Amino acid sequence: MNDSTEHPPRATSLHDALHTHVLETGADPAGPWLTGLADDALRVARRRQRLARAGAAAVVAVVAACAVAVADGTPQHARVVRPAAGDTGNTGKVALISILPVTSSTEAACGHGSGGYTVRASATHPAFCVHADRARGMTDVRVTSAKAGKSTIDGTWQVEVTLGSTDRTRFAALTGSIAGAPPPRNEFAIVIDGKLWGNPSVASSITGGRLEIVGAFVGDLTSATAHDLALRLNPGS
Incomplete structure (x- = not known):
C-alpha cells in the first residue's frame, strides 16, 4: 500500500x-x-x-x-471496528472466509478452469496449485473477530481469527476428519475473496475455534497486509 x-x-x-x-x-x-x-x-x-x-x-x-x-x-x-475500503479492494462489505479440505497440491500454476488456487512463484519458492473440496468444507463464513499481531514464536505477522459457536463445532469436525490423512490431504485451505491465504496441516481436531492466517508461506504477511486483512474480516460496528 x-x-x-x-x-x-x-x-x-x-x-x-x-x-x-x-x-x-x-x-x-x-x-x-x-x-x-x-x-x-x-x-x-x-x-x-x-x-x-x-x-x-x-x-x-x-x-x-x-x-x-x-x-x-x-x-x-x-x-x-469498521470494514476496510479503498486501496484494500473492499467495497464496504465484511470479507467472508472459506475453510476447505485440501485434495491435492502440485508444483505448478493451476490450469485454466481447473478450479484450483494458484500461489505465484517468488524468489524463494516456485508456483504451485492447490485443489480443495468445497462440498466438504465451510464456505462463506463470517468470523466473530480477527486481530493482527506478531507470532510469539518467530515474530512474523499473522491474523488470528475466532469463529462463532456453530462454526467452531463445524471446524472441529472438519479438522478432525482430515487429521489422520497423508499430506496434503491433512491440510485445509483458507480462502478469502477467491485467494488462497494459507494451507496449514493438522495433527488433531482443533476445538478452540481459532485459526491463524500467515499467508501461503510463513512470513508472507507484513504489518500493513495483516492489519488490512484483519480489518476486512472484522464484523462491522
Whole structure:
C-alpha cells in the first residue's frame, strides 16, 4: 500500500513500538489493552487517509477506543471496528472466509478452469496449485473477530481469527476428519475473496475455534497486509 500522507507510517511505527513494549514487559496486565489501543489507532489513521484520498469533504466523527474498568479493576478494551475500503479492494462489505479440505497440491500454476488456487512463484519458492473440496468444507463464513499481531514464536505477522459457536463445532469436525490423512490431504485451505491465504496441516481436531492466517508461506504477511486483512474480516460496528 502506497501511503500519500505521513499519518499511517507514523501510526504504524507507534503501533509496532507498543507491541514491542508489551512483548518485552511480558506479564504487565495492561499489555492487552495497550496492544488493542495501538491496533485501533492504526485503523483510525488508515481510515482517515482513505477518506482524504477519496476527496471526502465531510468531517468524519471517529469513535475513539477506550478502556473501561470492571469490578476486579482489570482494564477491558472497548472499540468500534469498521470494514476496510479503498486501496484494500473492499467495497464496504465484511470479507467472508472459506475453510476447505485440501485434495491435492502440485508444483505448478493451476490450469485454466481447473478450479484450483494458484500461489505465484517468488524468489524463494516456485508456483504451485492447490485443489480443495468445497462440498466438504465451510464456505462463506463470517468470523466473530480477527486481530493482527506478531507470532510469539518467530515474530512474523499473522491474523488470528475466532469463529462463532456453530462454526467452531463445524471446524472441529472438519479438522478432525482430515487429521489422520497423508499430506496434503491433512491440510485445509483458507480462502478469502477467491485467494488462497494459507494451507496449514493438522495433527488433531482443533476445538478452540481459532485459526491463524500467515499467508501461503510463513512470513508472507507484513504489518500493513495483516492489519488490512484483519480489518476486512472484522464484523462491522
